[in-house]
Amino acid sequence: MNEIEQTGLATMRDCWITGGTSFELAPATWKEFAAGAGPDERERRLLAIAAQALEIALRPAAPKTLKRRAPLPELALPMLPERLRPLLRAALKHAADARGKSRVVALVASRGFVLHPMDWMPAASDQTSPDVYAPWIDWQASVDGEKHTSREQLTAKNWDEFYPAARRSALADMRRTAPAVARQLIETKGSSEPAEIRLALIALMHFGLGAGDVPFLKSLSADRSGKVRELAGRLLARLGEHGQPGDGGPEEPTAELAAFITEGKSGFIRRRTTYAPAKLKSPAQERRRAELFETCNLVDLAARFGVTETDFIGAWQFGADNNVDILVSRMVAASGSDTAVTHMADTLAAEGGKPAPFVLHLMPRLDSRRQxxxxxxxxxxxHYLGVLSLAEGVEAGWLDWADLTNGKTLPALCAAVAGNDEAVKRGADQFLETLGFFATAAVAEKLIGDVVAAGMAPAAPSLGLLRLNASLAGP
Amino acid sequence: MEFDLKTIEALAPDQASLSAASKLTRQSNWPRLEKNEELALVWGECQGSGSNPYRVVVDTGDHGYKCTCPSRKFPCKHTLALMWIAATAPASFTAAGSAPEWVNDWLGRRRKTTSPPAVPTPGAARKSIGEASLDDESATVEDAAAIERREAAQRKRAEDTRSSVAAALDELDQWISDQLRLGLAGFVDNSSDRCRRIAARLVDMKATALAGRIDEIPSRLMGLRSEERPDAAIRELGKLVLLAKAWRQTPDDAELRRLVSTSESREQVLANPHAIQVESLWEVLGEKIETRRDGLVSHSTWLLDLKSAAPRFALLLDYFPASAGRRSNAFTPGDRFVARLVFYPARQPLRALVAERRGDVSSGQWPDFSFGAADPLAAHVAHQDTAPWLTDCPVLLPPGAILLDDRGDAWWQSTDDPHGIALPIADAVNPTLLGLDLAATAALWSGSRLHLLAAQSGFGRLDLS
Incomplete structure (x- = not known):
């Protein structure tokens, strides 16, 4: 289309938009096609020519400011084979929430594969996905994509060349191998970061936490952010360091919490001290006690009663009040020393039965053997199969067939599947999904066979993760 | 397999369904028959009267079933036929290691029945498999005079239709002139009512296909930004003028008749000696299922010929009433199969039927179609040269990427020509796509927007439809 035609088309277009005849405005060459017809037919002919001109000769004007995202980085593990993607999508679709989806992702990563980016992508704020996804998390977080994820050792010099997720991953690795170097980096570079990032960096110090970290953590008591100060206090408590000494009066939080706990004695011959939740008069008091358990440290509370952390845990009367037991477990998980945490886990596990599920709160701090x-x-x-779905920080793909058959679990599961109680069946579905994460490939395959024999639909969606697990057995 | 003919008889809604099912039990109707005994499932794809095959799955344990056909009979003839084959010729089913995704989808959604399967209904006694099998043999033979009378009536009807359509096109011409006189600004603002009125007139005057197209103009305009709509209106109305003129020149032209009044039947296309037939390896690029204003749902499946030197596409197109409910997809994007396709005669043959399907092939990369450095929309221009009334044109774009403008709208741009042509994309894109280099992209170009179907990238095939 030449310039005259373009100008003609523009004026005809304006004429038609408002309404009227455009014949006189048309380019001469177009007029030739339309001439000799009635007024309406002339307009229609010109309309047909204009339509074709717009269709063929003109293209959408590309904006000058089109922005290109940085290429999505390749990950260190190979992509899940194409033939397994339908199974994966089925498992992801069935996973009810982000926790369920992250288990699918963790299981696949534990077998040496990553997901296709069109099937699943971690969110920019993701902090729970396997480390292998750090480049994608950073890609999600970046807007302009100027930086490159470096595979070099993180140092103060190249700190800014790392995206936050890659930095987090590198620091976590460094804390496991050279905690002092990592601490120095956090100390040097962390202070200039915003509070949210500073908090995430300090949280990494729980890897390889040791006495050498005490001076730095103590220095954080003057940090601008209340959350950072609180986290530093928790980490110090884990190292047996007491918090800021108060006046010891009844207004002091630890003293207030201690007042909500009853100290007693038990045993006829060897009298021993016990601690149990005090009976409170109002829901407001219960709320206050819950708040105090969230903010106080185990080491301070134990000191308040003049005992060590492990003595306090040993004397606590688990089973008296479920809700308070959970609060105690969470306090131990958040601020207890490693010794206190393992002591509590071992004590409750040795007792077995009812209190054991509370130890799930401690899971992230337990070694894999104890988990x-x-x-x-x-x-x-x-009795507590349902709580297993809440367990966090546990490895995927280790549960053996003997673990499953060493008790009543499998018969109970098969009975639930075979029964007609819908609520029990839903529970069984959820449990199967959990087992899909814990089980080895061989166990997954065998378990599918058993529950199908018990009456479960062979292609039931709740078997999705088990099927994926079984198919990830080998090449 | 846990079927017997008594069970099928009991499940059938009526004798007619059984009779229809008996005609579908020939294996030639079923390009795919598979089973998985562990999952207690049989499934298959039945080539029905539509372009897309119907997908049928039956649970042999509790006799639950699902078919993608729009029938309101439950179970439909396709389901009954699959059960019938399972009961009488179980060897026809190939053992499959795992169920395909569409079967898994159904299993995920279904609610298991707790009632015992196949309770005979009160009318079951009046249905008979034996009677259904005899139906084929009792076809009546027409005499020559009756054939002559029928053909004369057909010719008369065709003549009446032609006159009626000619009158409809005159009315359409007048309507277009009115829109130009009244102003396209008003037409754009009020296109819904105006198009509905003329579409209703065209339906009355037997220009049904054209009416359906005009009914869709408002939604096509509303999909664009307001400043683009007048140009789009010029394109839409101008194409109608061209189509009307072409029909008046050759009213018996099959392509034009299809676009203006009605389409030929599947049987007519298959029997047409001039219809182009292509036997090749086809990949399902993607599907579009859209509910139209006239109450029909259009179901388009786009295929890519993997053996032709230049990109060749095929479209399997079906319509069914929206009242029949949501229909599952007929294919899974990425499926590959060897098949003989018969194309509806046209200047740019695109719409096709699967005449024969030979078997599935595993997926992989697309062949190197050696893109020229020229215009990525060259195929569209070629289509417009021969058939300027066409709207959507499939294109295979060279290496490129998806970029965002300031408004957050997505554009496809060629890698080799970063400052040149960029094509706006119709819908919001998955943000992950913005970080992928696309080695080739299959899409539909509507004249103003790109509708993505599929792409090849460093991460393999991407389903974008």
Whole structure:
């Protein structure tokens, strides 16, 4: 289309938009086609020519400011094979929430694969996905994509060349191998970061936490952010350091919490001290006690009663009040020393039965042997199978067939599947999904066979994760 | 397999369904028959009267079933036929290691029945498999005079239709002139009512296909930014003028008749000696299922020929009433199969039927179609040269990427020509796509927007439809 035609088309277009005849405005060459017809037919002919001109000769004007995202980085693990993607999508679709989806992702990563980015992408704020996804988390977080994820050792010099997720991953690794170097980096570079990032950096110090970290953590008591100060206090408490000494009066939080706890004695021959939740008069008092458990440290509370952390835990009367037991477990998980945490886990696991599920709160701080022992213990009994779905920080793909058959779990599961109680069946569905994460590939395959024999639809969606697990057995 | 003919008889809603099912039990109707005994499932794809095959799955344990056909009979003839084959010729089913995704989808959604399967209904006694099998043999033979009378009536009807359509096109011409006189600004603002009125007139005058197209103009205009709509209105109305003129020149032209009044039947296309037939390896690029204003749902499946030197596409197109409910997809994007396709005669053959399907092939990369450095919309221009009334044109775009403008709208841009042509994308894109280099992209160009179907990238095939 030449310039005259373009100008003609523009004026005809304006004429038609408002209404009227455009014949006189048309380019001469177009007029030739329209001439000799009635007024309406002339306009229609010109309309047909204009339509074709717009269709063929003109293209949408591309904006000058089109922005290109940085290429999505390739990850260190290979992509899940194409033939397994339908199974993966089925498992992801069935996973009810982000926790369920992250388990699918963790299981696949534990078998040496990553997901296709069109099937699943971590969110920019993701902090729970396997480390292998750090480049994608950073890609999600970046807007302009100028930086490159470096595979070099993180140092103060190249700090700014790392995206936050890659930095977090590198620092976590460094804390495991050279905690002092990592601490120095956090100390040097962290102070210039905003509070939210500073908090995430300090949280990384729980890897390889040791006495050498005390001076730095103490220096954070003057930090601008209340959350950072609180976290530093928790980490110090884990190291047995007491918080800021108060005046010891009844207004001091630890003293207030201690007042909500009853100290007693038990045993006829060897009298020993016990601690139990005090009976409170109002829901407001219960709320206050819950708040205090959230903010106080175990070491301070134990000191208040003049005992060590482990003595306090040993004397606590688990089973007296479920809600308070959970609060105690969470306090131990947040501020207890490593010794206190393992002592509590071992004590409750040794007792077995009812209190054991509370130790799930401690899971993220337990070593994998204790995590597995505890899960085996819960599996042995059938009363708390539901709580297993809440377990966090546990490895995927280790549960053996003996773990599953060493108790009543499998018969109970098969009975639930075969029965007609819809609520029990839903519970069984959820449990199967949990087992899909814990089980080895061989166990997953065998378990599918057993529950199908018990009456479950062979292609039931709740078997999705088990099917994916079984298919990830090998090449 | 846990079927017997008594069960099928009991499940059938009526004798007619059984009779219809008996005609579908020939294996030639079923390009795919598979089973998985562990999952207690049989499934298959039945080539029905539509372009897309119907997908049928039956649970042999509790006799639950699902078919993608729009029938309101439950179970439909396709389901009954699949059960019938399972009961009488179980060897026809190939054992499959796992169920395909569409079967898994159904399983995920279904609610298991707790009642015992196949309770005979009160009318079951009046249905008979034996009677259904005899139906084929009792076809009546027409005499020559009756054939002559029928053909004469057909010719008369065709003549009446032609006169009626000619009158409809005159009315359409007048309507277009009115829109130009009244102003396209008003037409754009009020296109819904104005198009509905003329579409209703065209339906009355037997220009049904054209009416359906005009009914869709408002939604096509509303999909664009307000400043683009007048140009789009010029394009839409100008194409109608061209189509009307072309029909007047050759009213018996099959392509034009299809676009203006009615389409030929599946049987007519298959029997047409001039219809182009292509046997090749086809990949399902994607599907579009859209509910139209006239109450029909259009179901388009786009295929890519993987063996032709230049990109060749095929469209399997079906319509069914929206009242029949949501219909599952007929294919899974990325499926590959060897098939003989018969194209509806046209200047740019695109719409096709699957005449024969030979078997599935595993997926992989697209062949290197050696894109020229020229215009990525060259195929569209070629289509417009021969058939200027066409709207959507499939294109295979060279290496490129998806970019965002200041408003957050997505554009496709060629890698080799970063400052040149960029094509706006119709819908919001998955943000992950913005970080992928696309080695090739299959899409539909509507004249103003790109509707993505599929792409090849460093991360393999991407389903974008």
């Amino acid at each position: 597995r022992d505890l899960i085996r213990l819960i599996l042995k009994d059938t």
